[in-house]
Amino acid sequence: MANTSPARIWTMRAAFPALALLIMFFHLLPLETEPQFWAPPDLLLALAMAWSLRRPDYVPALSIGLVMLLADLLFHRPPGLLALLTVLGCGFLKGRAAPHRESTFASEWLAVALVLTGIATLNRLILSLFGVEQAQLSLTVIQVVMTIAAYPLAVWASQSILGVRKLSPSEAETLVSRR
Amino acid sequence: MAKDKSQRDDYATPLRRLLTAVLCLCLAAIFIVWRIDSPRVERFRAQVVDTVVPNMDWAMVPVTATINLVRDFQSYQRLAEQNRELRSELRQMRAWKEAALQLEQENARLLDLNNVRLDPKLTYITGVVMADSGSPFRQSVLLNVGSRDGVHDGWAAMDGIGLVGRISGTGRSTARVILLTDAASAVPATIQPSGQTALVTGDNSAAPVLSFLENPDLVRPGDRVISSGDGAVFPAGLLIGQVAKDRSGRMRVRLSADYGRLEYLRVLRHHGTQVIEGPGGLVGAAPGDPLPQPRPDTLGKDSAEGTAEAGNG
Numbered sequence: 382m383a384n385t386s387p388a389r390i391w392t393m394r395a396a397f398p399a400l401a402l403l404i405m406f407f408h409l410l411p412l413e414t415e416p417q418f419w420a421p422p423d424l425l426l427a428l429a430m431a432w433s434l435r436r437p438d439y440v441p442a443l444s445i446g447l448v449m450l451l452a453d454l455l456f457h458r459p460p461g462l463l464a465l466l467t468v469l470g471c472g473f474l475k476g477r478a479a480p481h482r483e484s485t486f487a488s489e490w491l492a493v494a495l496v497l498t499g500i501a502t503l504n505r506l507i508l509s510l511f512g513v514e515q516a517q518l519s520l521t522v523i524q525v526v527m528t529i530a531a532y533p534l535a536v537w538a539s540q541s542i543l544g545v546r547k548l549s550p551s552e553a554e555t556l557v558s559r560r
Numbered sequence: 561m562a563k564d565k566s567q568r569d570d571y572a573t574p575l576r577r578l579l580t581a582v583l584c585l586c587l588a589a590i591f592i593v594w595r596i597d598s599p600r601v602e603r604f605r606a607q608v609v610d611t612v613v614p615n616m617d618w619a620m621v622p623v624t625a626t627i628n629l630v631r632d633f634q635s636y637q638r639l640a641e642q643n644r645e646l647r648s649e650l651r652q653m654r655a656w657k658e659a660a661l662q663l664e665q666e667n668a669r670l671l672d673l674n675n676v677r678l679d680p681k682l683t684y685i686t687g688v689v690m691a692d693s694g695s696p697f698r699q700s701v702l703l704n705v706g707s708r709d710g711v712h713d714g715w716a717a718m719d720g721i722g723l724v725g726r727i728s729g730t731g732r733s734t735a736r737v738i739l740l741t742d743a744a745s746a747v748p749a750t751i752q753p754s755g756q757t758a759l760v761t762g763d764n765s766a767a768p769v770l771s772f773l774e775n776p777d778l779v780r781p782g783d784r785v786i787s788s789g790d791g792a793v794f795p796a797g798l799l800i801g802q803v804a805k806d807r808s809g810r811m812r813v814r815l816s817a818d819y820g821r822l823e824y825l826r827v828l829r830h831h832g833t834q835v836i837e838g839p840g841g842l843v844g845a846a847p848g849d850p851l852p853q854p855r856p857d858t859l860g861k862d863s864a865e866g867t868a869e870a871g872n873g
Contacts, residue, residue, distance in 0.1 A: 406616050408694035410624050411701060414822045416741050416764050420696040442580040446587060454608045456694040457736070460601060461590035468584055511595050514743045516697040516764040524696070 385552050393439040396543065397432060401425055401448040405455055420524035422531035425452055426467060426500070430493050431536045433471040434478050435545045442468050459513055466503055470496045486533075494529045501525045602729050610731025613691055613702060620691065682795060684718075684826040685709055690734065699742040699764065700725070701822055706733045710829075714793060717825045722799045722816030723747070723787060724825055737825060740768050740800070740815060748790035749800055749813075754778040757788055760800055760813050767804060767812040781805045785813050795830050 404424050425448070432440045449464035474496060501521050508515055539545040594601040635642070687703035705711050707730045715727045717737045725745065729736040738745050745762040751770075756778055762768045773779060783803040789796025801815040 405694065406619065407623075409613065409616065409691040409702075410620060410627070411689050411692045411822070412624065412627060414689070414692055414699075414701055414739070415819045416699055416766050417696050442576075442583055446583045450587065450590070451608070451612070454605045455612060457605075457698040457700055458695060459591060460594050460605065461587040465584055465587035465591065468580065468587065472580060513595070516743055520696055520764070 385548070390438055393436070393543075393545065394441070394444060397428075397440050397444055398448055400428065401452070404428070405452055409455065418519075420520045420527065422527035423524060424528075424531065424535060425449070426497065427493075427528050427532045427535040428539065429467060429471055430474055430496065431532065431539050432545055433474045434489060434493070435536075435539070435547050437475040437478055439545065440471065442472060445471050459508065462507060463500075463504060466500045470500050486536075490529075490532060493532050497525055497528055606729040606731040606734070606736065609702065609729070609736070610706065610734045614704075614733055617690055617704075682828055682830075684828050685711065686824055686826050687711075687717075687735070688824055689822050697743075697764070699739040699745075699762065700728075701737050701739065701825075703735045703737060703825060703827070704733065705827060706731050706735050708732050711735045711827055715830050716787070716794045716798060716828045718798060718828065719817045719822060719825055721818070722801060723794075724817045724819075724822065726794070727827060735827070739819070740813075741766065741819065746771075747794065747800070748788045749785050750788040750796075751779050751803060752784035752786060754783065757790065758785075758811075760785065766819070767806070767814055770803065770811040770813060773811060776811060779803055779811060795828060798828075 429440060429445050429449075433445075446464050446468045449467045450461060452458075453460045453462070453464055474492065477492060501524070505515065505518070505521060590601070685705055687705035687709075689701045690704050691702040693700040703711075703717070711727060711730050713727055713730055717724045717727060723740065725737040725739040725742070726747070727735050728738045739762070740747060740760060741762045741764065743762055743764045745760075745768070747760045748757065749760045749770075750757055754775075756774055758770045758773045758779075760768045761771045770779070770785070781802075781804050785800040785803060787794045787796060787798040787800060799816050801813040801817075804812050804814045806812050
């Protein structure tokens with residue numbers, strides 16, 4: 382019951398941007414100013430996807446869009462593009478979340494991996510269409526692989542620490558009927 | 561009940577879809593506007609960074625210091641090995657020090673002979689590195705000086721030794737330095753003994769590529785690369801690094817600045833290079849320049865002779 386109370390929903394809606402700001406903070410720390418040969422996982426993306434698949438009502442498209450736009454601006458990426466792709470990717474996953482309520486984790490992971498690969502491919506494709514200089518392909522590939530590998534971690538953290546779980550059918554019913 | 565629910569879903573979903581579509585259109589519009597009118601959006605980005613990052617600064621400094629402390633502890637574990645390395649390096653350095661001292665004396669003598677004054681216009685503002693770009697795909701750092709301190713886009717940033725990058729994007733109290741290693745960075749340079757000009761183009765690796773070399777045969781690994789001042793972007797004569805050849809035979813620049821430890825950067829004030837357009841500009845006064853004042857008559861004849869002699873001597 383506590384999972385569907387409006388107070389809880391709004392707290393978690395605020396928790397997502399707060400968590401995202403924390404992740405951005407650690408990204409911005411001036412620890413590595415030399416070019417790296419590998420790329421860390423994109424935890425923001427993994428978190429957004431894990432939450433979209435578990436509780437789509439915690440992460441409305443507007444929240445994801447604004448958070449990713451802020452990340453684009455702070456991380457010196459082309460503004461708007463990755464935010465747009467993330468909103469579309471998470472929207473696709475949210476659409477899948479309902480019918481696959483009883484699916485296994487493996488199939489969920491596969492879907493996330495496909496969406497992550499799609500986002501990275503489209504990002505590079507659009508950037509090269511618009512003639513923007515890009516870093517080498519290996520970095521993108523490493524980042525996608527690392528993000529896919531880190532996805533179970535993001536799921537574990539959000540389930541056990543923050544309590545973002547899938548709703549049981551009865552809870553879903555109460556949520557829908559109150560709307 | 562089930563029918564009721566599906567009806568409500570039918571009602572809620574199109575509205576939500578519409579809102580999501582509007583959001584997507586806005587984001588796409590931002591990207592396209594950025595591509596068309598980059599300076600305006602970059603200015604907006606600088607303002608956003610300027611409002612967000614200084615708020616994090618109070619936490620950033622201690623967290624960075626703590627992480628660096630932990631890293632230092634890790635490096636204590638290899639203390640013996642490091643000690644051996646340092647000793648052998650020290651032996652090499654002694655030899656270099658001897659050479660440097662001799663060169664310094666020679667240099668001082670030559671400068672004295674030529675009566676050279678280094679460009680007095682080159683003053684600098686020192687800034688502290690607050691944050692890096694936050695993503696492995698871009699190479700830039702944020703400094704804690706901005707338009708408040710008179711920093712302008714396009715000025716050069718150096719550490720104590722070599723060129724680090726150029727200012728691109730200034731907020732009120734922050735400025736972004738695009739490092740030479742960034743994929744979007746290109747700086748005109750001269751390679752020293754041969755005088756060849758080239759572009760130092762970053763490609764997100766530790767050593768930028770030398771591109772547009774006219775005659776690569778004249779350039780050898782170990783040659784000095786300095787900024788050429790072409791295109792009036794940078795002051796000329798700033799040290800960038802040394803030429804090195806990579807495994808595939810491309811010419812790269814090993815940067816002199818210590819990119820592993822960028823903490824304080826100097827931003828050089830630069831008010832444009834004076835352009836000499838025609839051969840007359842070098843000899844005569846330019847049309848807009850004020851003419852030299854005629855000598856006032858009130859001064860006595862003796863003092864005039866005195867200055868003339870001093871000038872000759």
